[in-house]
Amino acid sequence: MKFLKQYWAILSVLLLVLISVLAKTFGSRQFRYDAVRWAEPSVQGLNLLSSGQLAELPGNKLIVWLGDEAVPASRFSGISVKMDPRSVLNRQNLRLLRKNKGPVILCSDEISVPAKVWMILSETGLKNIYILSDDTDNR
Numbered sequence: 001m002k003f004l005k006q007y008w009a010i011l012s013v014l015l016l017v018l019i020s021v022l023a024k025t026f027g028s029r030q031f032r033y034d035a036v037r038w039a040e041p042s043v044q045g046l047n048l049l050s051s052g053q054l055a056e057l058p059g060n061k062l063i064v065w066l067g068d069e070a071v072p073a074s075r076f077s078g079i080s081v082k083m084d085p086r087s088v089l090n091r092q093n094l095r096l097l098r099k100n101k102g103p104v105i106l107c108s109d110e111i112s113v114p115a116k117v118w119m120i121l122s123e124t125g126l127k128n129i130y131i132l133s134d135d136t137d138n139r
Contacts, residue, residue: 039119047118049105049130059102063132066108066117088117089124097126107132 004011041047054061063080066088085108087093097104104121106114106129114131121129 041122042115042118047130048133050134051132054105054130054132057103057105057130060100061102062097062100062104064097064104064106064117066106066113067110069109085113085117088121094124097121103128103130105130105132 049057061079065080065082066085068084081096083093088097104126106117108114111131111133118129118131
């Protein structure tokens with residue numbers, strides 16, 4: 001007991017550091033750094049979907065239109081949301097993507113934009129993310 005009274009400040013700081021390290025290690029907002037593992041589906045083309053494959057996907061599909069271009073009104077109007085690629089890691093956008101109980105499909109006029117966003121979201125631990133591409137042969 002005398003030891004605790006004598007060193008309570010040092011023990012408090014050590015306990016605070018331990019809690020901080022554990023929170024950082026097991027926190028949900030961290031990136032997972034196994035780049036080879038996350039890039040493998042992209043290299044194999046498993047993350048690319050055509051419009052026909054999209055119709056066959058089960059669950060509540062969430063179409064995310066990335067970029068400044070207007071969302072095409074003719075396709076998937078009821079299940080789509082427009083998002084700025086620079087803001088996909090915002091708390092509100094991540095919450096929307098995590099709450100979806102089905103596949104998340106990323107779309108843009110340029111294939112490089114959803115590919116970059118797919119990699120970022122995959123590194124945060126999101127699963128069931130795809131890129132809509134009408135040209136699935138161009139992998």
